[in-house]
Amino acid sequence: MEEVEVVVAHSERATLRVGDVFLKVDADQARIDVEVEAMSLAPVPTPKVLWRKPPVLAIAAVPGATLGRLGGPSTGSPAAWAAAGAAIRTLHDAPPPPRPGRAGRSIAALTEELDRECELLAGNGVLPAGLVTRNRQVADAALRPWTPAFTHGDLQIAHVFLDGGEVTGIIDWSEAGQGDALYDLATFTLGHEEHLGDVIDGYGTAVDLDVIHAWWSLRSLLVVRWLAEHGFDPFAPGCEVDVLRSWM
Template structure:
């Protein structure tokens, strides 16, 4: 018997996104701090029952993307090499916590200074807490202090910045090949250049 598929409608969240990469954020410092506090709440929650995603070959993937960036003159070799070195700090032991896994500022909705919703939980699971903080603040270094203040202040800023380098190095080819522009002001290319 054929069954009609159910389509679930996502009700519109009130408010607006905390920010969008490459665009100025109109959110207040208090809203960014509230986002940090929300991330802390998530990270303090019990680990989910499913296993963490394995990242075997992460170093090889990073090396391949770096080679691609240099071979196609997307970025000068010195910028790629420097960011590759910075990214090494992410390859360290850590205690896994419940992470969102793709906590872009555009996935966090606010109404005034209050978090009213977080979308796109498809990557959620056990992971590195600093990855969530880095994803939230990618291209938003001016709000890192606010986020950390809301989070609780015990985050390693060098590792957060290393995640900025790693995420940007790994994303650029995909973005270009899928019609996105990592060269827009405040986006991945600028993030990598700012580490010099």
């Protein structure tokens, strides 16, 4: 008998695996709508939708394996990381969906959210004030105009699967939409700076490294409290707080 594996679960959503089927349970139907639409439009391999009955979406597992996870060792050859970069470029070059995604928040809204979060992190003693201040300075480079691209919006290393040097599937599209392409590149390489050059080689065009670094700081600052409050550990070695400390 196949067992039910809890892949991730918190108060907003849960993902279960039974054999080769993933069941995504989400209280926010809009996120499921975005995910299904994005997978139908994306010019890269995505999971097959098996059935959908709100609040559950059933999708098939994709073959291959990831290149690692945040806080853990990375795997794969430079060619595999470059293949991931090439797939990301294919996505970014496609016509973007009609709505903004997580990577497409306005500069004003993002600045307001970031300043509020920094005040809470330092004021409540979650992180040292100097660490917050330094990373807020670094993050400022991301707060600039960008050309809308088709972005995944949550392109963690654990969401991209490869078999050898070929991308076989990209999962978890609920944050997809129009956004800043460099946000995706930064999210994918967060905590694995040693592979940034390989990813950019595959991406095929020069990118502003200061903006990549800025997104590393900005994204980490915004998620530390959320992660801690939802059962994850941003203080684990190699995770978000270590990314922030790297600037000190």
